[in-house]
Amino acid sequence: MVATELDNDANLERILAEHAGMEGPLLPILHAVQDTVGHISPAHVARIAKALNLSRAEVHGVVSFYHYFRQQEPGRHVVHICRAEACQAMHCEQTEQHARRELGVDYGGTSADGLFTLEAAYCLGNCAAGPTVMVDEKLYGRVTPERLAAILADWRSR
Amino acid sequence: MxxxxxxxxxxxxxxxxxxETAAALQVAAAAKGTSITLTxxxxxxxxxxxxxIEVEDASGQRIAYGPVTADDVPGLVQAGLFDAAPHRLRLGRVEDMPWFAQQERLTFARVGVIDPVSVDDYVAHGGFAGLKRAFGLSGAEIVGEVLESGLRGRGGAAFPTGIKWRTVLEQHSPQKYVVCNADEGDSGTFSDRMLMEGDPLCLIEGMLIAGLAVGATRxxxxxxxxxxxxxxxxxxAIEAARVRGYLGPDVCxxxxxxxxxxxxxxxxxxxGExxxxxxxxxxxxxxxxxRPPLPAIKGLFGEPTIINNVISLASVPIILERGAAYYRDFGMGRSRGTLPIQLAGNLKRGGLVEKAFGVTLRELLYDFGGGxxxxxxxxxxxxxxxxxxxLPESQFDTPLDYEAFTAIGALxxxxxxxxxxxxxxxxxxxxxxxEFCAIESCGKCTPCRIGSTRGVEVINRILLGNEKQANLTQLENLCETMQHGSLCGLGGMTPFPVMSAIKHFPGDFARDR
Incomplete structure (x- = not known):
C-alpha cells in the first residue's frame, strides 16, 4: 500500500512538471492523473490545488462536475453503455439490463470480482449501428444481450 | 508492386x-504469398x-466489398478478392453506388478516400489549396469569402460563420484564439467524429485559414x-502537419x-454550448x-475568440479553394451549401449522407435510409x-432547411x-x-436545474395515471418556464422534444398503463 502511494506521488509530481506553463492546465492534469493512477483522490486534489494556486474546493468542484472523472478506483476495465436516443431506438435497454444482471451492479458500480466498472454514456458516436458499448477504448456496435455476454467473456479471458 | x-x-x-478484418487480410495475403499494402x-x-474494403484492380479502380467480417476473409480471398473478382459481397466502385452517387460531397470529399494522416495524400487530393489562396488575401477578404458563401454554424445554432469571424477581426488584441468545438454530444450525430477520423487535415486547414483571417496564432x-x-x-495529423511546416512559428x-x-x-x-x-x-x-460579452469579443482567457463547430471549420477550405459562389450555389433559401446528414437509430442503411439543403426527410429516411x-x-x-x-410521418416531407424546420417548431x-x-x-x-437535461444541466440557472427534475416527476405521474390532465397542464407550464427562463439551449430547448411528443403523439400520454 505504501509503495503504491509513493508511486502515485512520483507520478503526480511528474505530471505536474509536464504541465507547467500550459494555458488552462487543470483538465489536462486531471486526465493525466486518471489515465495513470485510475482515479483522482482527495490527496491528488490537494496537491494539484497547491501546484496551481487554487483552493481544494475549486479543484474538487471541477473533478465532481465532469462525469468522466472518478474519485474511486475503478475495476480493471470500464464498460460504457450508450443510453442515448439512437441506441434506445435499437432497444439498448435490453443490453443495459443484461449488463446490470451479469455484472451485478448498477451504473457507477464495480463487479464483485473487480474486473468491470459499469458506466452510462450519452452517445458514443456510433449511432448508425447501435446499441453501442465501449470497453476501455474498444468500441462495439449492434450489441445485443447475447453479443454483450460474448464481449464480456472475451475480456474476462484476457 | x-x-x-x-x-x-x-x-x-x-x-x-x-x-479483425484487416488482421485476417494480412494473414490471408501472407498465406497466399501476395504482397499487399493495407491503407x-x-x-x-x-x-x-x-x-x-476496397481493392485496387488492374486498371487502378477501387472495387469495394462489404460488409466483410474476419470470418468472410478466407473464402473471399479464395474466390479471387486480390483480382477484384466477382463475389456476393462485391459492390463495385463506391462512386457508382446510387447511395453514394446521389450525394453532394464537398466537405466530405476526401473522407474514406485518403490516408487521413498523410500530408502527401491530402495535397494530392486538393488539400491546402484553400490555404494557399488565403495566403494571397487580406484578413478582410478571407472573412468576406466566408460571409458570402452563406455558411452558417453547423454545430446547430446556424449563426452565420462569417459574422463571428468579422467580429473577431475587428478586435484589437495581441492574442486571439481559434477554438474548434468538437464536443459532438448530440445523440444521432457523428459527422464531426467521421471528419476528424477521416480527414483531420481538412479541419486543421480550416483552423489555419481562420487564424490567418483574424490574426489568431493559437x-x-x-x-x-x-x-x-x-x-x-x-x-x-497535427504532428504530420507540424513536421511539414503547416503548423508552428512560421507557417509555410x-x-x-x-x-x-x-x-x-x-x-x-x-x-457543446x-x-x-x-x-x-x-x-x-x-x-x-x-452574454454579452460575446466570445468573439471576450472569449478564451478573455481574448477575442473564433469558436466554431468542426464541420463549419472543415467547410472553409473548399470555400476558399473554389470561391464563395461555388459553395453558395448549393442549398435553398437562406440555408446555403451542403449539410453532412447523419442517418441513425432504427434505419436499414444508416450512415453519413452529405447533401445540399433542401432534401426532404422522406428522401433521407426511405431513399437513403431504406426504412x-x-x-x-x-x-x-x-x-x-x-x-x-x-416529428411524425405527416411532417416527413419537410425539406432540410433551417427556416422550414423553425416554421414547424423543429430544428x-x-x-x-x-x-x-x-x-x-x-x-x-x-x-x-x-432526465437527460437533469443529468447534464450545469446547474447555473434554476429553470434548467430544477425544472428538468420536476419535469421527470410530472411525467412519471402522467405515466402512473395520477391526475393525468392536471399534470399535463403542469408539464406544459413547466416547459414554457424552461423555454423562456433558461440561460442557454439545454434548458431552453429540452421542451422541444417534450412538447412535440405531446402534440404529435397524444395517445401515448393518454393511454392507461
Missing part, C-alpha cells in the same frame, strides 16, 4: 470488426456495409473524451505563427456564461439531437436524424428528454 487494399480506421468500422482510411459513410480543438479514436487521428514560410493543440473534454454535454466549452478549456466547471432496420413502420424521428423535436441542428419504429413509447422518450 504490392496490391493496394483500403479498409477503414473509423470508429464505427472498428466497432463492427474492421481491425487505413476514413469511412465512406455506409455504416451498414462496414467493414468495407488554436484549440476541444474534443469530447468519448471519442478516443478521433483524438488519435487528430494528434497524428509566411512569417505567421499558428500553434494547435487537442484538449480532451470529460463527459459533459453542456460543453460554446461559453461552457470556453470555461472548461480554462480549467473550470463548465458553467454557461452570461427501418426492424422492418416495422417508422413512427417518429428526432432531428437535431436530444433538444430537437420529434435541423447538427444534422442528426434518429429514426424510431412503431414500438417507441413517446411518453417515455419525453421523460428521457427531461
Amino acid at each position: 504490392a496490391l493496394r487494399i483500403y479498409i477503414s480506421r473509423d470508429a464505427a468500422a472498428q466497432a463492427l470488426g474492421a481491425d 487505413r482510411v476514413g469511412s465512406r459513410g455506409m455504416v451498414w456495409l462496414e467493414p468495407l 488554436g484549440y480543438i476541444y474534443l469530447r473524451c468519448e471519442y478516443p479514436h478521433a483524438g488519435h487521428a487528430l494528434r497524428e 514560410g509566411s512569417g505567421k505563427a499558428f500553434e494547435l493543440e487537442v484538449r480532451m473534454g470529460a463527459g459533459a454535454y453542456i460543453c 460554446e461559453t461552457a466549452l470556453l470555461e472548461s478549456l480554462e480549467g473550470k466547471r463548465a458553467e454557461v456564461r452570461y 427501418s432496420a426492424s422492418g416495422r413502420p417508422l413512427r417518429a424521428v428526432q432531428v437535431g439531437g436530444p433538444l430537437g423535436a420529434y 435541423v441542428g447538427h444534422g442528426g436524424i434518429v429514426a424510431f419504429d412503431d414500438t417507441v413509447d413517446m411518453a417515455r422518450m419525453a421523460r428521457y428528454a427531461m
